[in-house]
Amino acid sequence: MYPNLVGGVIEAIETIFGRDVYADKVIERLFKSNKKWGARDRAFVAESVYEIVRNWRLLWYLAGEEPSLKRKKLYKIFALYRIISDKPLPADDKWSDVVENKKEIEAKIHHITDAEIKHSFPEWLADLLSRNRPYWPELAAKLNEPAGLHIRTNTLLTTRDELLQILNSEGIDAKPLSYCETGIELLQRVNVFRLESFQRGLYEVQDGGSQLIAPFLQPKPGERIIDACAGAGGKTLHMAALMHNKGQIIAMDVEEHKLQELRKRAARNRVDNVEVRLIEGTKTIKRLHHTADKLLLDVPCTGTGVLRRNPDTKWKLREEYFQRVLSIQKEILDTYTDMLRPGGFMVYATCSLIEDENQKQVQNFLDRKKGEYTLIREHQLLPTELDADGFYMALIMKNE
Numbered sequence: 087m088y089p090n091l092v093g094g095v096i097e098a099i100e101t102i103f104g105r106d107v108y109a110d111k112v113i114e115r116l117f118k119s120n121k122k123w124g125a126r127d128r129a130f131v132a133e134s135v136y137e138i139v140r141n142w143r144l145l146w147y148l149a150g151e152e153p154s155l156k157r158k159k160l161y162k163i164f165a166l167y168r169i170i171s172d173k174p175l176p177a178d179d180k181w182s183d184v185v186e187n188k189k190e191i192e193a194k195i196h197h198i199t200d201a202e203i204k205h206s207f208p209e210w211l212a213d214l215l216s217r218n219r220p221y222w223p224e225l226a227a228k229l230n231e232p233a234g235l236h237i238r239t240n241t242l243l244t245t246r247d248e249l250l251q252i253l254n255s256e257g258i259d260a261k262p263l264s265y266c267e268t269g270i271e272l273l274q275r276v277n278v279f280r281l282e283s284f285q286r287g288l289y290e291v292q293d294g295g296s297q298l299i300a301p302f303l304q305p306k307p308g309e310r311i312i313d314a315c316a317g318a319g320g321k322t323l324h325m326a327a328l329m330h331n332k333g334q335i336i337a338m339d340v341e342e343h344k345l346q347e348l349r350k351r352a353a354r355n356r357v358d359n360v361e362v363r364l365i366e367g368t369k370t371i372k373r374l375h376h377t378a379d380k381l382l383l384d385v386p387c388t389g390t391g392v393l394r395r396n397p398d399t400k401w402k403l404r405e406e407y408f409q410r411v412l413s414i415q416k417e418i419l420d421t422y423t424d425m426l427r428p429g430g431f432m433v434y435a436t437c438s439l440i441e442d443e444n445q446k447q448v449q450n451f452l453d454r455k456k457g458e459y460t461l462i463r464e465h466q467l468l469p470t471e472l473d474a475d476g477f478y479m480a481l482i483m484k485n486e
């Protein structure tokens with residue numbers, strides 16, 4: 087463990103918390119400016135940064151201090167992280183007092199009873215996530231674990247069994263996910279984007295739980311489907327495969343750069359039934375009134391279901407953003423649903439675990455629309471039930 091690697095970890099933590107930049111971006115930039123670091127160096131830096139972010143509140147609790155970004159204090163936090171993970175620390179004066187108190191630190195951890203301290207959640211978020219959840223400690227623990235690397239088979243080009251063999255021939259250990267037909271878990275950390283199988287469009291990186299959302303809408307060949315918050319198209323591409331590339335998907339979003347990425351991914355996936363449209367205002371929506379057989383509303387949300395992948399969301403999410411996102415979801419439900427034809431079906435989905443964004447948001451919509459829509463079924467996927475991120479999905483019919 088070279089001092090420059092530890093220095094890199096400290097620098098990354100300063101940027102993540104001090105300048106409000108997301109961890110994946112910070113690490114990407116750090117690697118670009120340290121080209122000499124090999125694969126093991128990079129793995130050490132990335133793992134240390136993510137684990138410190140994941141356990142931020144616990145580490146400061148053990149330090150017995152208020153969070154700070156002073157270098158000296160961050161070295162102490164790094165040393166505490168190594169101790170609680172049972173990892174060695176080289177001899178260095180910087181952390182001698184932490185090392186000397188190892189037994190005390192271990193005893194302190196042993197006596198923590200609050201899930202939000204043990205698994206590092208801010209108070210306000212823990213209050214929201216634990217509401218009506220007697221199993222909150224178990225959920226908090228699960229959300230604080232690193233997530234597996236999942237991919238979705240592109241069934242337009244291959245089958246899951248064939249893909250497993252191809253991955254095997256590329257030296258990748260992988261196994262099928264039991265709960266979804268297209269999902270595969272890679273059992274080792276690899277940069278999939280460099281693999282030939284990825285470049286040939288045989289799969290996309292997508293959590294197994296997320297792979298349950300497109301099938302919830304039951305897209306069929308020949309239908310006209312609007313994916314109104316398509317982003318970079320994870321679910322658009324999945325729906326296109328379920329439609330065997332037949333019919334039409336209109337993929338929309340308010341952010342052009344995401345749609346640009348969607349176009350690239352669609353080309354790689356050999357998807358050719360997608361039309362991309364930037365939402366420039368209410369007119370874009372009005373032009374499509376009553377035109378869709380099916381509608382996917384994969385709305386912006388707090389991302390509390392995907393904390394395993396983005397642990398810094400715990401610290402970057404603010405109550406004000408939570409309130410703002412609630413009103414964007416309400417607005418999308420109230421106006422975008424006009425694009426659905428009577429008798430059509432829609433799925434409202436989030437990657438959130440908060441009832442206000444999910445069950446309550448849907449119930450309030452149904453109440454406001456007074457019998458115009460019927461809830462067919464809803465499902466809250468929890469990381470404690472499946473080896474997957476947390477998602478909510480509701481299948482709703484627009485009555486004739």
Ligand SMILES: C[S@@+](CC[C@H](N)C(=O)[O-])C[C@H]1O[C@@H](n2cnc3c(N)ncnc32)[C@H](O)[C@@H]1O
Nearest residue numbers: 315316317318319320321339340341384385386
């Ligand atoms: C959960 S993400 C979508 C992920 C995407 N469906 C996928 O499977 O990869 C939500 C998306 O909603 C978009 N968005 C935010 N506000 C919106 C609005 N008012 N109308 C449509 N899309 C919006 C965001 O740009 C973001 O791409």
